Amino acid sequence: MEQKVRINIRIFGIFVLLALLITSMASVVMAQDGAVNENDVSLIAAFRSIQPTSDDSDIDLIVTNHSSERRVARFEFKGIPEGWDIQVWQRYFSYRLNVLALEPLGSPNEGNKQEPRLRITPPADSQAGEYRFSLEVLSEDGKVKFDQADFTVSLPERTPVETGNVEVSTTFPYLQGPTASRFEFEIAIKNKTGADASFDLSAASPLNWTVQFLPAYGDERLISSVAPIDNATQRVKVRVTPARFAEAGTYSIPVTVSNETYDTEIGLQVQITGQGELSMDTVATVLSFDATAGEASQIDLVIGNVGTDELTNVTMLAAAPDGWVVSFDKESFPSVGVADFQPVAALITPDKDAIPGDYIVSIIARSPDDLREASLRITVSQSTIWGWLGIVIVIAVLGGLGGLFWRLGRR
CATH class of the missing domain: 2.60.40.10 (Immunoglobulins)
Known part of the structure; x- marks a missing residue:
């Protein structure tokens, strides 16, 4: 019995050691998954060798995060010539950059990519010749070098300065x-x-x-x-x-x-160069109209060209609810000159079964150079014919019932 207990204790100890070993291996794997790798970030420079023609020169840079984790990239220069001012600048705003935060690969709006600018300013008394320096992109703690770009600046002989x-x-x-x-x-x-x-x-x-x-x-x-x-x-x-x-x-x-x-x-x-510009409005200068279900209503429009060049191939289009019919007395214009205005009549027929209420009909004037849209609010009511017909039917029914009661009363 005592020997069995010892064996069981040994087996339990082996299981404990295996569990600890598996746990430690998993921790190492997880740590490696989030580790910073030298291939995580890349640096692209538009030019590596330049010959300035002015006091300072700019080179566009592209810094990209290729990993699935957020990375912070730090800039460090090596071998800057004495007296030179070389810095990384934000491309659109006037401030210098020492570090960049890069979102993971696949982030919205390409958040994993930044495009700063390298600005190089040699001193006014610099001599002609070739000058070299390097730009390194490092991890936040500086322990990992992601990428490096080597630059050569060739300064020509300076011409004497003409004063005055x-x-x-x-x-x-x-x-x-x-x-x-x-x-x-x-x-x-x-x-x-x-x-x-x-x-x-x-x-x-x-x-x-x-x-x-x-x-x-x-x-x-x-x-x-x-x-x-x-x-x-x-x-x-x-x-x-x-x-x-x-x-x-x-x-x-x-x-x-x-x-x-x-x-x-x-x-x-x-x-x-000149450019045509469409304008469109109703003759009444309002956008709300009344219509009757199943009946055509005419809305008078005016389209024009308020630009500085002729418009060609102007067409009239419409977007209306299902079952509605919209047509134009002039569906297209070969050309509309500058400051020229043309009348257009739109015939709008609501569906005969349209429920009384407000509807939106979009009228569109379009050319290859421009487009204008007007949204008309159409208030639909049912035809009065149906109202009168209903009254006639009610009167007929009441008359029939009255005649029936009168005949039965005589008996």
Whole structure:
């Protein structure tokens, strides 16, 4: 008996050891599932080798989380040349980034992907040659290196600085689009006066046009002056909004950068291509109408073109409840000119069995360039013929019953 007890104790001990071993292995596997891996995050740079043509350069980056867990990526630079300012910036707002939070793979709106911008600014007195540095993407604790990008910056020989003026330039001085567009130029203002200076910004624009100046990066605040230091370049965004009904054509927007001593002008041009715009309303300028079930009602409409270019192939459509019939006396127009208005009669026939109440009928005018929709509220009532017919039937029934009682009373 004592020997059996010992055997049972040994067997129980073996089971306990196996259970502990399985538990520890499961813990290790679970820990490994959430562990940070060097392949979790990747870094893509639009360019790895550049030759700047201005005081600073931007390179677009894409940082992507490929894991099923949320990851925090930290940026670290290696080998930055002395005196250089190299930082990772948020692409649309003016602040620097040291870390990025990346949502898991498959998150809504591609939350696992971020697109910051690398900004490289060499010192003003840097010598010509090739300069190299690296950008590393690390885990939050810095123990895992996810990815690395190596960059080469080739600086050309600097031309002697001409002092005594302010230089204004732009890469794209000519933009085109329809009237509804908002045109944005970017100008570079270089201070070559030989000293730090402040310059006022102004522009001459056509009547009812708007010209605004904003910082080239991030901020949406409006500015009216800039203050670049000596031999530095400052970029400014020039936002041009045309007049609502500006005619098609080319318009000049001269921009002036000046102070009490210096005055420089650059010419910008906007070409308005013209765009048709549909309008639609009822002749009565109301959207509520009465109708009778099973009977056609006419609603007079007016469609027009309030844009700056001709509209072609304008068609009339309708969406109505089941059993309703909607037709137009003119179902299409080959063209509608600028400031041209055309009458259209819509015939709306509710279903003969329609229950009295309010219904919505959508009238649509459509062209390849634009679409307009008007929602009409139709209040339906039953035909009065049925009311009179009901009265006649009631009178006939009462008359028949009266005649029957009279005949029975005579007997």
